[in-house]
Amino acid sequence: MRDSKSTRLVFGAGSVVLALALTTAIIALTGNDPIAAYRNIAQGAAGSPNVAANVVVSWVPLLLVVSGVLFTFTVGLWNIGIEGQITLGAIFATWAMRLLQDSAMAPGWVIAASIAAGILGGVLWALLAGALKTFGGVNEIFGGLGLNFVATALNLWLIFGPWKRPGVASMSGTLPFAERLWMPTVSPQSRLAPVPLGLALAAIAIAFTLLKGTYFGLRLKAVGRNPTSAYRLGIPTWQHMMLSFALCGAFAGVAGAVQVTSVYHRLIPSISSGYGYTGLMVAMLVNFSPAAAAPVALFFAALNVGAIQLPIVLKLDSSLAGVIQGFLVLFVLVGNGIRTRLLARRKGAL
Amino acid sequence: MxxxxxxxxxxxxxxxxxxxxxxxxxxxxxxxxxxxxxxxxxxxxxxxxxxxxxxxxxxxxxxxxxxxxxxxxxxxxxxxxxxxxxxxxxxxxxxxxxxxxxxxxxxxxxxxxxxxxxxxxxxxxxxxxxxxxxxxxxxxxxxxxxxxxxxxxxxxxxxxxxxxxxxxxxxxxxxxxxxxxxxxxxxxxxxxxxxxxxxxxxxxxxxxxxxxxxxxxxxxxxxxxxxxxxxxGKEVPLAEKTRPAPGKKVLTIKTGAIDSLRLRVKDVNLEVRAGETIGIAGMEGSGQDLFLRACGGLVEPAGGQFCLDEDERPMNGSTYHDYMRSGVTYLPAARLEKGLVPGLSLSEHYALAGKPRGVFIDRAEAQARSADLIASYNIKGRPDSAVESLSGGNQQRALLSLLPSASSLILVEHPTRGLDIESTIYIWGKLKERCAAGTAILFISSDLDEILQYSDKVLVFFAGKVSPLIDTESLNVQKLGELIGGIGWETLKEAARA
The missing domain is CATH 3.40.50.300 (P-loop containing nucleotide triphosphate hydrolases)
Structure with missing residues (x-):
């Protein structure tokens, strides 16, 4: 076997086929028709301009998150805390909105300030995880996981405490903002907003450029591969780790702010909607390559949106999308592992 | 059987x-x-x-x-x-x-x-x-x-x-x-x-x-x-020994002390001058590795003064990056673990080690510079070769080629460990070129012949004790071997006092 594009392609295709086969088997086992389920997902994701727009709405935060975790993965860190960073972005965005909603400021500026506040929140939460790692010796996975729980608790406390709806607090979140402060959409009926889409595309473009073309990206890569050698080559190691945390937190913060200003128009309990974990999966699936991240994130968003109709039409749970995504990631990772082992055996390294 | x-x-x-x-x-x-x-x-x-x-x-x-x-x-x-x-x-x-x-x-x-x-x-x-x-x-x-x-x-x-x-x-x-x-x-x-x-x-x-x-x-x-x-397939002659005239002070250590969990090194007094090569001998774990790292700020000294250059600028508490800015470089023995970054190519290493101007990587320039350095250091590899694919000798050459052109002091752990005779001679040829240009070298080796062949002066470590600088001319394998084993230290002290 040779390490070439074609063997990679064969292994990649094989992984996808296996993931689909296993999902099909599971649907069949539950007594449902797999073809009908897939058709339903496809229709749910692309059957009308409206659902297609919903896919793009869901693509935006996912793409932002993936752009962020590409930095932390490159520098060798597992930023599990991304969920909390999205949540803090949403909280800070809501906070700015609440402060400014009754001011004389133009709606555009209020939304801009809200997104800037979201960035601040995401960065602060990410730097907290980074500081725990750098100065406290807490593994970023444990630190991030802990901070995720803290962020969720903080969010719930705000919704049921200081920011609760007049009268009775509710799981449906805070009181919606005035409609003039909603992010403008392409048309009054659509949820698709051009500004967040632009931000997401800019984010992945920034990630691609910084990681592939700059000395900064190369330094991140060096620190990720071998921090000791990188330090000896003159690269300030922990500073680069903190910087990548900050960048990732910034993108996560934008994602949180977009959910608040453009999708829900209020703060809700599950504001991060699992986009952080899905983003980590997408990054792993594309082997941390910025170029492949955008289309794969779009595909994942399509699966998520497409599966929403499943419970109504077929009495299947919409978590089927998660099953497909999980299998995909697992099989691609296993396929990569097997390919690497076969190559190593051929070289006689085993 | x-x-x-x-x-x-x-x-x-x-x-x-x-x-x-x-x-x-x-x-x-x-x-x-x-x-x-x-x-x-x-x-x-x-x-x-x-x-x-x-x-x-x-x-x-x-x-x-x-x-x-x-x-x-x-x-x-x-x-x-x-x-x-x-x-x-x-x-x-x-x-x-x-x-x-x-x-x-x-x-x-x-x-x-x-x-x-x-x-x-x-x-x-x-x-x-x-x-x-x-x-x-x-x-x-x-x-x-x-x-x-x-x-x-x-x-x-x-x-x-x-x-x-x-x-x-x-x-x-x-x-x-x-x-x-x-x-x-x-x-x-x-x-x-x-x-x-x-x-x-x-x-x-x-x-x-x-x-x-x-x-x-x-x-x-x-x-x-x-x-x-x-x-x-041929005989390899060893290089002639040359002794450059020592120049200005590069590194001065006064009553230096370094602590580790198992060992305390103390009372190190040392003056290293430009162009000198000083070999450090001692059984593994006698404190020489700690000492060498302390000379580059990779280990914090526990006491004494560590100073750089003619004006004896105090460096205690400085990091390795501070030392680097003053022209000190450290070459580790574990090349792939502490010197090179596996997964990165040679040209990416040169891009990192050079002082890049601008934000974007100039691929053409990096490529050209790599081709230059690969040729002048006789590295068997291409600019896009991953460093881990190189042989040990070529990795060591790559590390040398990454040294900044103006170094005042190079600290080397086991410069030729695991290398064959040809690579050894080549590596030392390159290091000695640096000496001729005024760089001082401080190196650790467990190969006594290497120490005697290439150093001008020798420093011996024994269980945390440090000898005064000994002229290589006055040593042979027998005598150096005894000193490493802790024999003959009394006469050494008397000779130093005289």
């Missing part, structure tokens, strides 16, 4: 690592396997010990063909291999490491193992504590543990891959004594090395490999010149 390797061939892609090698070894022999790096020694021994399968060829014990499918098979057949980096478990206690790999039985019989461990180590005069952590042992002690373990598992053939790299003179003598004794008891020992001297003093027979082929075999006493010719 008569051992015969018959027509062993192994190909890796385009490289024929072993080309129909045949070798017969009688019992009770220490068989040397000589050859420079990449000659195919390791491949041959890996085939013999079941790590890899040959493309063709046979192995025969007393005329019977045997099949070795895996390392476990090999040890069942009585073939034990001691790797250059002993394959042990650092977090384990010595006795648990010893027990591991013992076939049969769900519950290990620790008592019996302990008794037999003590008997075995007493037989070879090894002083290993069974309760110690493997991580706390020196490389030499870890080798001793591996040898005991393999013997206990019933090894009748012992293969040692470059065993004298990184161990002290005293440990080497103990190892050689143990090997001689095993051979006298009827065992066959394969001793793989590129060090002529070790083979000469230990082995009864030697086989020489070059570029995958067996080019000659000899019995003791050996003809050195012929062996070198067989190894390299």
């Amino acid at each position: 008569n051992i015969e390797l018959r027509g062993i061939s192994k190909r890796f892609g385009a490289v024929l690592a072993n080309d129909a090698i045949s070798l017969a070894v009688p019992p009770a022999t220490i068989q040397g396997i000589l050859g420079e790096n990449g000659a195919g020694k390791s491949t041959l021994m890996k085939v013999f010990s079941g790590f890899i399968q040959p493309d063709s060829g046979q192995i025969l014990f007393d005329g019977e063909p045997i099949h070795i499918a895996s390392p476990a098979d090999a040890i069942r057949l009585g073939i034990g291999m001691l790797h250059q980096d002993p394959l042990d478990f650092p977090p384990f206690q010595v006795i648990d490491d010893f027990l591991l790999g013992r076939p049969g039985g769900l519950i290990p019989d620790r008592k019996r193992a302990l008794r037999e461990f003590r008997e075995l180590s007493a037989r070879f005069d090894f002083s290993l504590s069974p309760e110690a952590r493997v991580a706390s042992l020196t490389v030499g002690e870890r080798q001793q543990l591996e040898i005991l373990r393999l013997l206990w598992l019933g090894a009748k053939v012992l293969i040692l891959d470059e065993p004298t790299t990184g161990i002290s003179q005293a440990q080497k003598e103990k190892l050689f004594a143990a090997l001689r004794r095993l051979a006298a008891e009827g065992m066959t020992v394969f001793f793989v090395s590129h060090k002529l001297e070790d083979v000469r003093s230990l082995c009864g027979r030697a086989a020489v490999l070059r570029q995958g082929a067996l080019v000659g075999a000899m019995e003791a006493p050996f003809d050195d010149e012929r062996l070198v010719r067989m190894m390299f």
Whole structure:
């Protein structure tokens, strides 16, 4: 076997086929028709301009998150805390909105300030995880996981405490903002907003450029591969780790702010909607390559949106999308592992 | 037992690592396997010990063909291999490491193992504590543990891959004594090395490999010149010794002290001047490695003054990056772990190490610069070669080529550890070019010949004690070996006082 594009392609295709086969088997086992389920997902994701727009709405935060975790993965860190960073972005965005909603400021500026506040929140939460790692010796996975729980608790406390709806607090979140402060959409009926889409595309473009073309990206890569050698080559190691945390937190913060200003128009309990974990999966699936991240994130968003109709039409749970995504990631990772082992055996390294 | 390797061939892609090698070894022999790096020694021994399968060829014990499918098979057949980096478990206690790999039985019989461990180590005069952590042992002690373990598992053939790299003179003598004794008891020992001297003093027979082929075999006493010719196809002369006039002060240390958990180094007084080469000798773990790191800010000194340059600028508390800005560079012995970044190409390394202007990587410029440096340092690789694909000698050349052009002081750990003679001479040629341009070099080595050959002055460490600078002219291997072992320090102090 040779390490070439074609063997990679064969292994990649094989992984996808296996993931689909296993999902099909599971649907069949539950007594449902797999073809009908897939058709339903496809229709749910692309059957009308409206659902297609919903896919793009869901693509935006996912793409932002993936752009962020590409930095932390490159520098060798597992930023599990991304969920909390999205949540803090949403909280800070809501906070700015609440402060400014009754001011004389133009709606555009209020939304801009809200997104800037979201960035601040995401960065602060990410730097907290980074500081725990750098100065406290807490593994970023444990630190991030802990901070995720803290962020969720903080969010719930705000919704049921200081920011609760007049009268009775509710799981449906805070009181919606005035409609003039909603992010403008392409048309009054659509949820698709051009500004967040632009931000997401800019984010992945920034990630691609910084990681592939700059000395900064190369330094991140060096620190990720071998921090000791990188330090000896003159690269300030922990500073680069903190910087990548900050960048990732910034993108996560934008994602949180977009959910608040453009999708829900209020703060809700599950504001991060699992986009952080899905983003980590997408990054792993594309082997941390910025170029492949955008289309794969779009595909994942399509699966998520497409599966929403499943419970109504077929009495299947919409978590089927998660099953497909999980299998995909697992099989691609296993396929990569097997390919690497076969190559190593051929070289006689085993 | 008569051992015969018959027509062993192994190909890796385009490289024929072993080309129909045949070798017969009688019992009770220490068989040397000589050859420079990449000659195919390791491949041959890996085939013999079941790590890899040959493309063709046979192995025969007393005329019977045997099949070795895996390392476990090999040890069942009585073939034990001691790797250059002993394959042990650092977090384990010595006795648990010893027990591991013992076939049969769900519950290990620790008592019996302990008794037999003590008997075995007493037989070879090894002083290993069974309760110690493997991580706390020196490389030499870890080798001793591996040898005991393999013997206990019933090894009748012992293969040692470059065993004298990184161990002290005293440990080497103990190892050689143990090997001689095993051979006298009827065992066959394969001793793989590129060090002529070790083979000469230990082995009864030697086989020489070059570029995958067996080019000659000899019995003791050996003809050195012929062996070198067989190894390299030519004789390699050592460079003439030159002594540059020392220049301005580069590094000044006054009553320096360094602490570690196990050791305290104190009262170091040292002045290093531009153009000088100072060799640091000492048994592994005598404090010299800590000291060298402290000279570059990689370890925080516990006391005294560490100063740079003619104006004795104090550097205590500075980081390695501060030292780098003052022209100090550190070259580690663990090249892939502490010097180079695996996964990055040569040209990416040059892009990182150069002082880049601008934000975006200038690929064309990086490519051109890499091609330049690869040519001028004679590195066998391309700009886009990943550093881990280079051989040890070429990795060391790559590290040298990454040095900033204006260095005032280079700190080197084991500059030529694991390298063949040609690479050694080349590396030192490059280092000496730097000296001629005014760079001072401070290096650690466990190779006494290297220290005597290349340093102007020598610093000896013994259990945290540090000698004054000794002129290399007044030393020889015998005397330096004694100092490393703690003998003759009194006269040294008197000489320093006089």
